[in-house]
Amino acid sequence: MGYGQNKQNQERQELSLLELNNRVKGAVLNAFPETCWVRAEMSDVRTNAASGHCYLEFIEKNAITGQLVAKARGSIWAKTFRMLKPYFEMETGQMFASGLKVLVKVSIEFHELYGYSLTVLDIDPAYTLGDMIRKRMEIIRQLQEEGVFTLNKELPFPTLSKRIAVITSPTAAGYEDFLNQLANNKAGYPFYTKLFPALMQGERTEESVIAALDRVYRYADHFDVVVIIRGGGATSDLNSFDSYLLAANCAQFPLPIITGIGHERDDTILDMVAHTRMKTPTAVAEFLIGQMDKAAGEVEELQQDVSRLATDILSMQKNLLQLLGSRLPV
Incomplete structure (x- = not known):
């Protein structure tokens, strides 16, 4: 060295x-x-x-x-x-x-x-609130630019919406409330429901609901509407329903989608793209019963119109027969 x-x-x-x-x-x-x-x-x-x-x-x-x-x-x-x-x-x-x-x-x-x-x-x-609002606005703007934001709302609502695909957790209290409300409707309308289970809270909510929508899609001809409901739960879990992928899937779904995910605050993005937004599962059931009431009312009006028309025709024919009878030689 x-x-x-x-x-x-x-x-x-x-x-x-x-x-x-x-x-x-x-x-x-x-x-x-x-x-x-x-x-x-x-x-x-x-x-x-x-x-x-x-x-x-x-x-x-x-x-x-x-x-x-x-x-x-x-x-x-x-x-x-x-x-x-x-x-x-x-x-x-x-x-x-x-x-x-x-x-x-x-x-x-x-x-x-x-x-x-x-x-x-x-x-x-x-x-954090500001960042959440910014993200929501970005998702809404993207859906609008892609031309899908109002697609589900533009679908015609079926006159008789009685075949219902239900997406929710099978253990949700809101699900039982929904079924009970439909089953106990005063007019006795028949409703047919099929459960497509999904997670409605937690990190896997988005992928679980999308997977349930995919299963409904395979049998779309068997249903009139799709209902997405969630009873109770923390407000914080609603973040999953502000998802771009879930909103895009719902917006482009070929059947009308009704949401009732149990909250009072501003609509989630899922609510915004759905055909109809209600506050709770019970309110969704009441809406469906109301649609049947509306259809029944229209049928009743048609029956009354037909009855009045038939009565008028019979009256006219009776008068005509009486007139012809008066002209016959005795």
Whole structure:
């Protein structure tokens, strides 16, 4: 080993990993204020059942390509999470879950052992609401530009809508209410229902309802209308019914679709593209009974018209016969 290399080894600074991480920690503390507000998407949100702490990842994607461009570990300590989660869900109507874009107040930390992370101290629900509204408007605009937004509404509604394909969860209380309302209609109209089971809450709702629609489509000639109902459940679960794929499938379905997914707030996109939107499963049943009442009323009016016309014809013929009879020689 030469003199030059010995001198180089003496001059270079060597740090242990702990010393390096401590310097990084100090640099982070000096570079940032105690807290700052950060825009990001939540991912891998999970809660520790024992401690009550929430652990998640914050990510950012390229707006055009969708590729991941940034990621950071995050945590919300139990004391904060107990207040923050219900507040956020009440204000937004959405579950505190992966996939939502949020604006959070965080402290930036670098731990010698665990590395870089963000600790959440507060959240602004208005930012998430704004992003949800923007997404809804984008989906509505896309459906309109594709020319499918009003297709289902333009279908003629059958005069006698008594053969009904029902898409819902077989265990939903709303399903039983719907069946009971139809079965106990005062006029005794016969309704024939066929259940096509689907999940009506949770992350798989979209694909489950679309799969049920595909099954109905194979037997479309056997039905007059399709009913999509959901009894009760959390308002946050309605996010699944703001799906582009589900709305596009319903908008282009060859049978009229009636929705009754049990909520009072603004229509979901599914409601917007459906032929008819009712608030609850019971209201859907009442609507179908009302359509039968309307058809029965029209039949009754036709019967009365025929009766009046027949009476008029008989009266005219009677008068004619009397006139002819008066002209005959006695």
